[in-house]
C-alpha cells in the first residue's frame with residue numbers, strides 16, 4: 001500500500017497571528033503562504049459578538065483571496081481565516097493595545113463568566129465558502145488588585161481580545177472552560193480540521209474523520 005500523503009492544494013492562512021500559525025502547525029499543517037489582512041475590525045452598531053466573529057473571519061478570508069488570486073503559485077488554493085471575539089453578555093471587549101484598556105477588561109472579567117467566539121472561514125478560489133463560529137464559556141477567578149497589576153506587567157495582554165491570553169500566565173485565572181481551548185487561543189482545531197477535510201484537504205493523511 002502506498003503510504004505517501006496525497007498532494008496538498010496550496011493553503012493560505014489569512015493571518016498575522018503567530019498563534020494561529022502555531023495552532024495549525026500543531027496539527028501537522030504548514031500553510032503555503034501567510035497573507036495577513038488589514039481590516040477595520042470595529043463592530044457595527046448593535047452587532048452581536050457571534051455575528052462579528054463570523055463577519056470578520058469571512059472578510060479576512062475574502063481579502064486574502066483577492067491577493068492570492070493574483071499569484072500563480074497560489075492558484076486553486078484554500079484560504080483560511082479566523083477571528084476571536086471576547087464578550088461579557090452582549091458587550092464586546094476590545095483587542096487591547098493600551099494598558100488601561102487591558103486593566104478595564106481584567107476588572108470586568110474578574111470573578112465572572114464570559115464567552116469567546118471564534119469564527120473560522122475557509123474559501124476556495126472559485127468562490128465556495130464554509131464558515132463556523134465556535135463558542136466557549138469561561139469563568140475567571142476573582143482577581144485582586146495586585147493580581148491585575150502583576151498580570152499587566154507581563155505585557156501578555158497586548159494585542160489580545162479581552163486583554164488576556166489563555167496560553168500564557170492568565171491560564172491560572174481560568175477557573176472553568178467549556179468549549180474549545182484552541183478556539184480561545186485563536187483557531188479551533190477540531191472545527192478547522194473538519195472544514196479542511198470537507199474540502200478534500202488531507203489532514204492526518206486524509207484519515208481524519210474516517211469512521212473505519
Ligand SMILES: Cc1cn([C@H]2C[C@H](O)[C@@H](COP(=O)(O)OP(=O)(O)OP(=O)(O)O)O2)c(=O)[nH]c1=O
Nearest residue numbers: 015016017083084160161164165166184185186
Ligand atoms: C482570548 C484570547 C485571545 N487571543 C488572541 C487571538 C487573536 O490573535 C487575538 C484576537 O484578535 P484577532 O483579530 O482574532 O486576530 P489577530 O488580529 O491577532 O490576527 P489576524 O487578524 O491577522 O488573524 O487575541 C489569544 O491569543 N489568547 C486568548 O486567550
